Amino acid sequence: MTMNATGRPTTPQISDAHAMTTMSGSRGLLQDVGLIFEIGSPEKTGVDLPALSGRADRLGGVTRKTQTGLPGLSEPEAVRHYVRLSQRNYAIDLGLFPLGSCTMKHNPRLNEKIARLPGFADIHPLQPQRTVQGALALIDELATWLKTLTGMPAVAMSPKAGAHGELCGMLAIRAALQARGQGEIRKRVLVPESAHGTNPATAVQCGFVVDEIKANARGRVDMDDLRAKLESSDDIAGIMLTNPNTCGLFETDIKEIADLIHNAGGYFYCDGANFNAIVGRVRPGDLGVDAMHINLHKTFSTPHGGGGPGSGPTVLSDALAPYAPVPFVIKNDDGFRLVESVAKDGAQSFGRMVAFHGQMGMFTRALAYMLSHGTDGLKQVAEDAVLNANYIQARLKHVMTPAFDGYCMHEALFSDAFTAEGIETMDIAKALIDEGYHPMTMYFPLVVHGAMLIEPTETESKQELDRFCASLESIARRAGQGDESLKTAPHLAPMKRLDETQAARKPILKWSPPAPQAVAAE
Amino acid sequence: MRYLPLTNLDRVDMLATIGAKTVDDFYQDVPEFARLSGTIHGLPDHQGELAVERHLAKLAALNTAASDGPFFVGCGAYKHHVPASVDMIIQRSEFLTTYTPYQPEIAQGTLQTLFEFQTQVAAMTAMDVANASMYDGSTACAEAALMACRATRRKKVVLSGGVHPHYGAATRLLCEAQGIEVVQLPSAVDGEVELIAALDDATACVIGQSPNVFGTVTDMSDIADAAHEKKALFVSVFTEAVSLGLITPPGEMGADIAVGEGQSIGNSLNFGGPYVGLFACTQKLTRQMPGRLCGQTVDAEDKRGFVLTLSTREQHIRRDKATSNICTNSGLCALAFTAHMTLLGGKGLHDLAVLNHEAACDLADALADIPGVEILTPRFFNEFALRTPLDAEAVLTMLDERGILGGVRASRLLEGGAMGDVIIAAATECTSPEDITAYADALREIV
Numbered sequence: 001m002t003m004n005a006t007g008r009p010t011t012p013q014i015s016d017a018h019a020m021t022t023m024s025g026s027r028g029l030l031q032d033v034g035l036i037f038e039i040g041s042p043e044k045t046g047v048d049l050p051a052l053s054g055r056a057d058r059l060g061g062v063t064r065k066t067q068t069g070l071p072g073l074s075e076p077e078a079v080r081h082y083v084r085l086s087q088r089n090y091a092i093d094l095g096l097f098p099l100g101s102c103t104m105k106h107n108p109r110l111n112e113k114i115a116r117l118p119g120f121a122d123i124h125p126l127q128p129q130r131t132v133q134g135a136l137a138l139i140d141e142l143a144t145w146l147k148t149l150t151g152m153p154a155v156a157m158s159p160k161a162g163a164h165g166e167l168c169g170m171l172a173i174r175a176a177l178q179a180r181g182q183g184e185i186r187k188r189v190l191v192p193e194s195a196h197g198t199n200p201a202t203a204v205q206c207g208f209v210v211d212e213i214k215a216n217a218r219g220r221v222d223m224d225d226l227r228a229k230l231e232s233s234d235d236i237a238g239i240m241l242t243n244p245n246t247c248g249l250f251e252t253d254i255k256e257i258a259d260l261i262h263n264a265g266g267y268f269y270c271d272g273a274n275f276n277a278i279v280g281r282v283r284p285g286d287l288g289v290d291a292m293h294i295n296l297h298k299t300f301s302t303p304h305g306g307g308g309p310g311s312g313p314t315v316l317s318d319a320l321a322p323y324a325p326v327p328f329v330i331k332n333d334d335g336f337r338l339v340e341s342v343a344k345d346g347a348q349s350f351g352r353m354v355a356f357h358g359q360m361g362m363f364t365r366a367l368a369y370m371l372s373h374g375t376d377g378l379k380q381v382a383e384d385a386v387l388n389a390n391y392i393q394a395r396l397k398h399v400m401t402p403a404f405d406g407y408c409m410h411e412a413l414f415s416d417a418f419t420a421e422g423i424e425t426m427d428i429a430k431a432l433i434d435e436g437y438h439p440m441t442m443y444f445p446l447v448v449h450g451a452m453l454i455e456p457t458e459t460e461s462k463q464e465l466d467r468f469c470a471s472l473e474s475i476a477r478r479a480g481q482g483d484e485s486l487k488t489a490p491h492l493a494p495m496k497r498l499d500e501t502q503a504a505r506k507p508i509l510k511w512s513p514p515a516p517q518a519v520a521a522e
Numbered sequence: 523m524r525y526l527p528l529t530n531l532d533r534v535d536m537l538a539t540i541g542a543k544t545v546d547d548f549y550q551d552v553p554e555f556a557r558l559s560g561t562i563h564g565l566p567d568h569q570g571e572l573a574v575e576r577h578l579a580k581l582a583a584l585n586t587a588a589s590d591g592p593f594f595v596g597c598g599a600y601k602h603h604v605p606a607s608v609d610m611i612i613q614r615s616e617f618l619t620t621y622t623p624y625q626p627e628i629a630q631g632t633l634q635t636l637f638e639f640q641t642q643v644a645a646m647t648a649m650d651v652a653n654a655s656m657y658d659g660s661t662a663c664a665e666a667a668l669m670a671c672r673a674t675r676r677k678k679v680v681l682s683g684g685v686h687p688h689y690g691a692a693t694r695l696l697c698e699a700q701g702i703e704v705v706q707l708p709s710a711v712d713g714e715v716e717l718i719a720a721l722d723d724a725t726a727c728v729i730g731q732s733p734n735v736f737g738t739v740t741d742m743s744d745i746a747d748a749a750h751e752k753k754a755l756f757v758s759v760f761t762e763a764v765s766l767g768l769i770t771p772p773g774e775m776g777a778d779i780a781v782g783e784g785q786s787i788g789n790s791l792n793f794g795g796p797y798v799g800l801f802a803c804t805q806k807l808t809r810q811m812p813g814r815l816c817g818q819t820v821d822a823e824d825k826r827g828f829v830l831t832l833s834t835r836e837q838h839i840r841r842d843k844a845t846s847n848i849c850t851n852s853g854l855c856a857l858a859f860t861a862h863m864t865l866l867g868g869k870g871l872h873d874l875a876v877l878n879h880e881a882a883c884d885l886a887d888a889l890a891d892i893p894g895v896e897i898l899t900p901r902f903f904n905e906f907a908l909r910t911p912l913d914a915e916a917v918l919t920m921l922d923e924r925g926i927l928g929g930v931r932a933s934r935l936l937e938g939g940a941m942g943d944v945i946i947a948a949a950t951e952c953t954s955p956e957d958i959t960a961y962a963d964a965l966r967e968i969v
Contacts, residue, residue, distance in 0.1 A: 036638055036864050046865030047605060049873050049951070053880050060901030062732070062739040062770050068645045072867020079607050082635070082861055086616035089631035093615035106525055107619050110571050116609075119582025124595040125794030126930045127586065128922055134584030135793050141581075148564050160657035160795065161850040163837070171699060201837035201847035205668075206699045210842045250551035281549060286556040297850070301525075305612075305854030306632035307622035307814065309657070309796030340934070351695040355598055355660035355688035355783075356794025368578060374568030375561040377523045383545045384528050387536055390548060394540040407540075407548045430627070439625055444838075461527035462536060488822065493627040496822035500626075503819035503831040507808065509651045510641040 030494060033084040037511045040071030046078050088494045089306070090438045096460055096468050100411040100441035100453025101196070101246060103276045103298035108372065111301065111365035120364045125356035129338055135360065136336035140329050142367045146294060146313055149378070150272075151285025154321035156314045157328065158358040162273060165293025165312025166202040166240070168325060168353060172291055172316055173238050173267045174206050175323035175350040186265065190229055190239040192221055194247060194445040199240040199271060208237055215447045219247035219404040219413075221257060233264035238290070242271035244278065246445040247404060248389065248411035248453065258288025267291065267320065275299045276457070277386055277410035280379030290317040296359070300366035311362035322348040327357050384458035385410040388465060392454055395469040399476040403448045410457075416450025420482030425450040428472075428479050430497065433490035435471035523568055586927065588791060592957035594885070596905045596948025597735060597930040598659065598686050598761040599794065600786045603952055604862065608788050611861045612854055622814070622853070626829045627821075632853065633828035636816035639860040646766040646863075646871070647780040648773025649802035654814040654830075655856040656799025656848065659783030660692040663729065663759055665801070665812045665846055666779045667693045670727030670755040671702055672845065673810050678703045679727055680720045683710035684734025686761055687935040693729070702726075709936050711736040711898050711907055718748040725752060727779070731759040732769065735935065736898065736946060737882075737905035739769050746776030755779060763787050763800065763859075764950075765903045767868075767875030772802070779803045787866075788858030798855035809835060812846030874951060878904035881949035881958075888962040889947075894969045898944065905948040907932065907941075910969045914945045917968055924964045 025032030057063075073081060090097070097104035115121060123132055143155045156172075159165040170189075177183045189203040193212045200210045213229055216222040221241070230236065239261050243251045251257065258268045270284055270292040276299045278284075284292050296302045296311040304310075316324055326349050327340045338357065339345040373381060386409055393402055393412035401417040416425045429439030429452070441453040456465060478486055490496070528536075533545075542548065549557060561567075588601040595601070612618065616631055623629030623636075636654045643652035656662040667679045679697055681690050681704065694704045707716050717728040728749050732740045746756040758772035760782035772780030784798040785791075803811060809832060817831035837844040866874060882904040889908055890897050899906035910917050914931035921928035929947035933939040949958070 033634075035634065035641075037641065040864065040867065042868055045867050045870045046607070047870050047874075049870065049877060052873060052876050055880055055883060057879060058883050058886070058902060059739055059769060059879070062741045062901060064766075064768060064770055065774055066648070067872060068642075068767070068868040070642055070645050070863065070868035070871070072870055073864050075605070075607055075865065078861065078864050079611065081864070082611045082617075082857075083614065085631040085634055086611075086614040087631065088628070088634075089616035089620050090625070090628040091616045092619040097621065099621055102621060104621060108525060110574060112613065112618075114575065114578050114582075117579060117582040118587040118589060119579075119585040121790040121792055122587040122589055122601075123585045123793045124588055124593075124601065124791045124927075125599055126595055126597055126934065127927055128918060131586035131922065131927065132793065134581040137584065138578070138581050145565060148562060160661065161848075163847045163849045164657060164661070167847065171695070174699060196849075197837035197839070197841045197844065198847050198849050200842035201840070201844040204842045204844075205696065205847050207701060250549070252551045255553050255556075278549075278552075280562055281558055282552050282556055283558065283562070287553070303618045303854070304621050306617055306620045306629075306635075306857065307654070307853030308850040309798075309852045309855055310850040311796075341937070343938070352688060352691035353661075353695060354692055354795075355658060355686065359795040360793035361790075361796050364578065368574055371566070371569055371574045371577065372571070373523065373525065375563075375565040377526070377568040379561055380523060380526060384526055384533075386548045387528070387533060387540075387545055390540050390542065391536045407542070407550070409548065429625070433625065433628055438621075438628065459525060459527065462532040464527075490627050494630055495627045495825060495827045498626045498821045498827045498829050499819045500829050500831065503817040503829045504834070507815070507831055508818040509637075509808070509815055509831075510644050511637070 030087060031084045033081065035511055036073060036081060037071055040073045042069065042071055044074055045072045046075040095436055096456060096464055097438045098440045098454045098456055099438065100455040101273055103455060103457055105301055105457040106459035107301055107303040108369060111368045114368045115361050115364040120360065133335050136329050136338060138367060139363060140331060140336060142363050145370050146315060149279060150292065150315045151283030152315035153318050154316040154324060156316060156324045158325055158354050159293060159312040159314055160354055160359060161308060161310035162293055162295040162312045163198040163202060165314040166198055167205060168314040169269045169291030169293060170202055170206040171350050172320040172323045173269065176267065176320055177237060186235055186237040188235045189237050192241060194245060194447045195240060195242060196246060196271060196273065203240060219249045220251055221253065223253055226257065226260065230260055230264045236264045236266040238267035238269055240269045240271060242273060244274040244409040248408040248413050249404065250409055254287050273298060274410060277382055279382045280375060281382050290320050296362050296366040301369040302362045302365040309359060309362065311359035323350045325349055325351060325353045381458050388456040388458060388460055391465055392456055392469060396472060399473050411453055411455035413448060414452045415448050418476060419479040423479045423482060423486055425452055427486040427489060428475055430489040431475045431486050434492045437468060437471060591925045592960045593927045594929045594947040594949060594961060595927050597935065597946050598688065598783060599791055600762055600948060600950055601791060601952050602786050602950050604788055604790065605865050608858050608861045612858050617854065617857055623830060626827060630827060633816055635857050635860050637818065637828050639856045640816060642860060642863045643800050643802055646771065647802045648771040649780050650805040651808050652802035653811050654816050655851040656801050656813055657852060658795065658797040658799045659761055659781065660689045662781035662799035662801045663689040664693040664696040666757045666781045667697055667727060667729065669779060669810050669812060670757060673807055674726045674755060676724055676726035677701065678724045679729065680705045680717060680725055681707065682717050682730045683707040683713045684736060684738060685729055685731045685759055686735045689759060709940060712738045712900055714740040714742055714745065717745045721748055721752050721754060723752060725754040727755040727757050729757040729759060733762055733765055733903045733905060736907040737902040738899050739901045739903050741770050741775060743775045757781065762904065764875050764878055767871035768879060769903055778807060784859045788862030789855050796852060796855050798852040798859055810845060813848050814851055877951045881953045882906065885947065885949045885958050888958050889965060892962065892966045892969060895965065904950055905946060907944050907946050909943050912969055914943055917945060920968045921964055926961055926964050928961060
């Protein structure tokens, strides 16, 4: 044991800190935390409400028979409860979050401040339109940015998330086909087998039938398979294609694909999840796209919030624009106006997807981000995102197995071919947790065995990338050597691996009071 | 550029490591005609915080905020007070800047709050189980209709004339895309019970709302019974979550699925979004539910923990056979809901609901006193419809000129612009006696 100048030991005396238990259940800064139903009580409250007047009610007897019984907490207890819980989460603000296809970039705090201005946060969607002209101007300005960056003539702003944007695009395609009198015939949608699961799910939700197309050895659409699928094309509604695709590659034949689909009488839906790789450098409108959703929570930095809210404005080509959902904003001499009804100005609209006008709270954040970066900065965003991903691929290709040859776009994809027998992608992912990182996307896309999809984004410094690569390199070597300790990783996280099978077999989806102890015979 | 950490020297170094000359090398797969040289025209270059804030603050200042004066606008979104600590909690980096909790070992914060959320929503709606949220109330309603069709293997949905018209439109859109027939009953202030007559053996579900879009509260137990007799499901909708503290909740009426908007608890008005859809159902229907579900389990050391579960329903596993295409939900809005509910507790929710109701009763009394004004809603929670002798739009404009946002004209929501003389007005705990007096005085002057 080493000693310092005063003769005190400099290394902990207990070598395995995890063997140590504590009376409180807490571990240093990590506090033990129960469920609010265990620590709260119905007598406690964290809000002081004015006295009730006790006047006669006008409910006509439609009153609750049994109270909710939910416990409350005082403000100090509630704040502590949630802050303690928060400390069990990994987050971008703590470190690199390399989830492929999720674009976990820094969330600027200016955006949070802007979104909370009372003129945006404290306005009602059904106020008279003359009292919300600034909000409508903001939606119009954001729409202009989105249309200009994508080179598309129109955008539907109301979709609530990426998958909702897919729904918007596919419903527009359905409406366009119906207008041509082919709605009942053209039901087949081509979807690459590498696609996000939302693509086939969306197509089916719109009443289409999914026909999978293969990937070639270069991770792109297999053009022979595509041509074969189009040989008889009377039933083709369109294609749903992610570009750059889910292998992190640009679809080389994108223009030919678009032409083939258009010649077959179908439409081209582009999944815009990976727009971050090309923003400011390539306009999807130039490639023959008819519809594309844009995840404001990916490319345009609105926070992911632990699973939403997202926002999925969907740009549309001239062919689909007339069918855009209500509401939309138009500008006339008196200012901005919301078209809310399919009756007058929206006669060809396919309808309304959602109550009100879309994710205003995300619009404010995204526009603040766009204005901050500007058109020059957004181009740099794409370039740095792609540079960072290629740097990771270059640094790791000697110890891991790149899924495809050549440069990648904004994410680097590896297969598990480099691992020793018995070591899986899951083990590598969990070992990254011990190194202080969130795992990469695992087992996706499905076309690569044991896929590991790493997307660093542009908001990581070279130092951070070097640290990350050093960590992953060491894990990869251990995986190559069959290091068994990987199988039980993570060792240093707040929890060990969780039993997902048990959770699904007997689902416990809410808290219930513990069963009373069996009472002895009376 | 303040959000970009790489220096030019870094970039040169990194390109050398990669063995590329310039970043253009990475874009070789882009067809040549589509490669842009320079920046995209027609948009400004980057700006500092100060400039961005000035520009956007100017736009914000053009809007009238709900707190700027007497405010009575509702119809699916409500002005409530949100405790300061709620906003502090959702701005914690670890909640704000994290992803869907796919890696449970480092996401217990999000997962446990979702478990708490599901428990609270189930208790408030008096239903067996709730999911981890939907985009909003309207999309939750549409998904409920689809779920009922899956569960009953039938293809017909009936909407009452009191369901929020935006909810009806969102539901109609999704159903019709899947070949499901949607019957919309005519708009009616107090007509939820008409659902019973519309039931037949082909009906998958009937959808009723309480409080409905005109504010009417209804015990829909008879509707549930009638639906069950026909082996159909009853879907109970609400747009005002605070009402659950006082009025008969869906579970007490025999609902199979309860859906609604949770914005009122913990969330700002935000001009319509983001909000948080609540979705609950009976135990029996659990595996038919759309969206994320959080469940309890143990880790390798037998410690209690939480994971996303039953994902075999979901798009990332089931692809074209998934129960829904939903991926993202409203995680952070659900956290705001849960934090606010934890501060309120059951008693706080009840008292808050009573305060809302009392404010609405006081408002109704004050307005009913005005000659020519008629309150149309027979039983209400915090919102009701009123008729004046004048066109509703003209009345609301004149109120606005007096600094009062007096409600929503029914014709803005209803198809064909029906009920042109009807205004729907809401009151909440934020409505003061002075606000009510101001509204009544102004309306008396106008009509």
